[in-house]
Amino acid sequence: MSAERPTPSPGTSKVGVWVILSDPAVRMVIVIIFVVMLGFGLVAPILPLFARSFGVGYEAAGLLISAFAFTRLLADPVSGPLVDRFGERRTAAAGLAAVGVSSILTGLAPTFALAVVFRGAGGAGSAVLFTALTSYLLKVVPKERMGRTLGVFYGAFNAGVIAGGPLGGLIAHWTSLRGPLFVYAGLLFVAGLMYLRFVHDPEPRGALEEDGVPREAGIGPLIRRTWRSTAELFRRPAFGTTIFLNFAYLWMVIAVYDTLVPLFGDDQLNMSTVGIGVVFAVALVAEMLTLYPAGLLADRRGRKFVLVPTMAGLAVMVAVLGYASTPIVFGILMFGLGLMSGAAGVAPGAMLADVAPDQRSGTAVGVFRFAGDLGFVLGPLVAGWATNAFGFQGAYWIASIPLIVATVLAARAPETLWREASV
Numbered sequence: 001m002s003a004e005r006p007t008p009s010p011g012t013s014k015v016g017v018w019v020i021l022s023d024p025a026v027r028m029v030i031v032i033i034f035v036v037m038l039g040f041g042l043v044a045p046i047l048p049l050f051a052r053s054f055g056v057g058y059e060a061a062g063l064l065i066s067a068f069a070f071t072r073l074l075a076d077p078v079s080g081p082l083v084d085r086f087g088e089r090r091t092a093a094a095g096l097a098a099v100g101v102s103s104i105l106t107g108l109a110p111t112f113a114l115a116v117v118f119r120g121a122g123g124a125g126s127a128v129l130f131t132a133l134t135s136y137l138l139k140v141v142p143k144e145r146m147g148r149t150l151g152v153f154y155g156a157f158n159a160g161v162i163a164g165g166p167l168g169g170l171i172a173h174w175t176s177l178r179g180p181l182f183v184y185a186g187l188l189f190v191a192g193l194m195y196l197r198f199v200h201d202p203e204p205r206g207a208l209e210e211d212g213v214p215r216e217a218g219i220g221p222l223i224r225r226t227w228r229s230t231a232e233l234f235r236r237p238a239f240g241t242t243i244f245l246n247f248a249y250l251w252m253v254i255a256v257y258d259t260l261v262p263l264f265g266d267d268q269l270n271m272s273t274v275g276i277g278v279v280f281a282v283a284l285v286a287e288m289l290t291l292y293p294a295g296l297l298a299d300r301r302g303r304k305f306v307l308v309p310t311m312a313g314l315a316v317m318v319a320v321l322g323y324a325s326t327p328i329v330f331g332i333l334m335f336g337l338g339l340m341s342g343a344a345g346v347a348p349g350a351m352l353a354d355v356a357p358d359q360r361s362g363t364a365v366g367v368f369r370f371a372g373d374l375g376f377v378l379g380p381l382v383a384g385w386a387t388n389a390f391g392f393q394g395a396y397w398i399a400s401i402p403l404i405v406a407t408v409l410a411a412r413a414p415e416t417l418w419r420e421a422s423v
Contacts, residue, residue, distance in 0.1 A: 041164020062384030069376030071123030080366025098125025151295025169277030251375030286338025
């Protein structure tokens with residue numbers, strides 16, 4: 001008779017930031033993501049205001065943001081197989097170039113409709129880019145240090161946004177609301193050249209399926225393989241919960257950070273673009289304070305140990321944002337939001353590394369990103385509708401609902417950090 005009991009992963013080994021950064025494969029990807037997110041930080045605070053400059057309402061402003069995510073959503077299911085087929089290096093560079101061209105065209109758009117089309121077109125490039133980067137990390141980073149590595153990765157991610165937020169407000173103030181889009185494009189092209197020059201694909205795993213049968217070429221076999229692999233992934237314990245966690249978290253990012261915060265600061269608190277950029281920076285500095293400690297705890301104590309309290313805390317902070325009466329109170333609440341979002345943001349990716357099979361990491365990442373981008377599509381649209389229907393306070397409350405559901409699912413899910421052993 002045998003029984004199964006959880007035994008700890010070797011993730012309790014003492015691996016610090018400098019050990020993680022000493023790996024050149026990881027270090028260069030972290031530098032590149034900083035450059036990419038520096039550019040994103042330039043446009044995040046001004047994009048809703050750029051949409052409003054065409055004379056459109058709140059719901060249309062949300063449409064400009066969600067168009068990018070909607071295209072990325074459509075591209076996510078095939079981005080994983082494309083990365084598995086062509087490798088991380090080529091697909092990441094192509095994705096960076098596509099988003100850069102899209103940003104230039106968006107900045108040049110003479111009408112709101114064209115701005116939506118051009119911004120949306122960049123979503124396909126973004127899908128391939130981030131699937132390639134995530135798949136790369138899943139292949140080169142040991143699972144027992146994935147939480148800490150993602151803490152450093154997201155720290156660079158946020159450091160770029162922090163640096164870009166106030167700078168984007170200044171560029172918009174000095175030039176126009178279109179200026180940050182052009183600077184963003186330039187940074188993306190620089191990042192693409194860096195990736196081609198310094199990053200190489202991990203060792204290939206071969207062109208065979210798991211059963212040893214050669215892969216058929218063509219779009220039909222690709223779709224069938226993707227569907228079959230996706231169905232098998234959802235039969236894995238905790239994979240469905242991991243997917244919903246990413247949906248809820250990225251719903252929060254796009255609905256709160258990128259939609260409600262700029263609109264609330266501009267319309268309700270009469271803040272300037274510079275002031276909105278500053279409160280973004282406050283929240284993201286707070287995120288950086290908790291990212292690595294959260295990753296360390298996720299590696300040592302388990303993913304659920306981090307996820308359950310932080311998702312619950314994040315839901316609370318989102319719900320109370322709409323009660324800010326002054327920019328100072330708003331900044332304080334944004335600091336609290338940043339603490340919670342930083343702590344909650346690491347564990348879903350670490351869970352994905354636990355449950356994703358090595359042979360189909362690209363497909364698993366594509367499904368994971370599809371769920372997140374579904375949140376990206378729905379979040380701004382629901383936020384815009386809720387603001388019109390219930391005001392900002394009601395919109396913030398509605399934005400917290402997926403986080404509440406995620407908290408319940410995380411509490412019910414099995415711990416993925418532990419390995420099973422027979423005794």
